Amino acid sequence: MNRSRAVRTTEISRLAESTDTLIAAETSEHPTRNAQPATRNSSFLNPKSEIRNPKSKRPGFAVNLGLVEYNRAWELQSEIVAAKVNGTIEKDIVLFLEHPSVFTLGRRGGRDYLQVGESFLQQAGISLVQVERGGYITYHGPGQLVVYPIIDLEARRIGVTDYVAALEEIMLLTVKSWGLNAQRNSANAGIWTGNHKMGSIGIALRKGVSFHGLSLNVNVDLTPFCWIQPCGLAGVSMTSVKQELGKGISMAVAARELKKNFKTVLKLDLQEISYADLQQRLTNETKSL
Numbered sequence: 001m002n003r004s005r006a007v008r009t010t011e012i013s014r015l016a017e018s019t020d021t022l023i024a025a026e027t028s029e030h031p032t033r034n035a036q037p038a039t040r041n042s043s044f045l046n047p048k049s050e051i052r053n054p055k056s057k058r059p060g061f062a063v064n065l066g067l068v069e070y071n072r073a074w075e076l077q078s079e080i081v082a083a084k085v086n087g088t089i090e091k092d093i094v095l096f097l098e099h100p101s102v103f104t105l106g107r108r109g110g111r112d113y114l115q116v117g118e119s120f121l122q123q124a125g126i127s128l129v130q131v132e133r134g135g136y137i138t139y140h141g142p143g144q145l146v147v148y149p150i151i152d153l154e155a156r157r158i159g160v161t162d163y164v165a166a167l168e169e170i171m172l173l174t175v176k177s178w179g180l181n182a183q184r185n186s187a188n189a190g191i192w193t194g195n196h197k198m199g200s201i202g203i204a205l206r207k208g209v210s211f212h213g214l215s216l217n218v219n220v221d222l223t224p225f226c227w228i229q230p231c232g233l234a235g236v237s238m239t240s241v242k243q244e245l246g247k248g249i250s251m252a253v254a255a256r257e258l259k260k261n262f263k264t265v266l267k268l269d270l271q272e273i274s275y276a277d278l279q280q281r282l283t284n285e286t287k288s289l
Helices: 069-083 116-124 160-176 221-226 241-245 251-266 275-284
Strands: 013-016 023-024 057-066 090-096 102-105 128-129 135-138 144-152 192-193 196-206 209-217 269-274
Touching: 013 192, 013 209, 057 251, 057 275, 069 090, 069 128, 069 144, 069 209, 069 275, 090 251, 116 128, 135 221, 160 192, 160 196, 160 251, 221 269, 251 269
Parallel strands: 057 090, 057 269, 102 128
Antiparallel strands: 013 023, 023 196, 090 144, 102 135, 144 209, 192 196, 196 209
């Protein structure tokens, strides 16, 4: 597939380097405007894409990692991406995890949207990390389910626009199963309830392989979001499944529902493997995946 066609979109900014294509999938061209709800739905997906083709169902692996330091998760993603690029791993892999409290800065930066000093963050025990995903500043913490799909979009003939819409659809279907009617928003990728953002998306591509991914606020403490301007957007706030429902959802239940919807939307049939199994396969550089 022509890569330039795959990344062409009015909603996603393209950043190219000599070896990597990095996609700012979290922000629009007007990051400081007030966000208003939009009604974009699953018809946004290209019907010619494999996402919409029932014959494209393929096996993949899900790895439940629990609570993982951000930098270690980033290193693991990089190892998997490298293995997929060089052909030693063939199947797509989806990592499910939570992070200890951390603010991350995307390719567009975002320190200007940090509303507290770094000394305050140090006292609070919260790290600040620069990463290559798209977008501005965001927060990760316990109770937020983070999902990193490492998928060869080029091999599957999935364009970036379709892929971002698919990640949104996966989250929309997940929260709908708990009775929440979230929506997309034309100002910013992710899922929303009114003017409150519940789920975020920030991805990167390396030689056609996607990494980083989505984060869904399940039971996360929302206080640290008040210390930033989330995703560079003015006049918005963050919410969570717990806040909207008035009760919590277990992280295991949330992960199980997301996995089911990866199969529904991306036709990715995920088999669970352990972290030790994944490490062994990476170490052995086997094609048994």
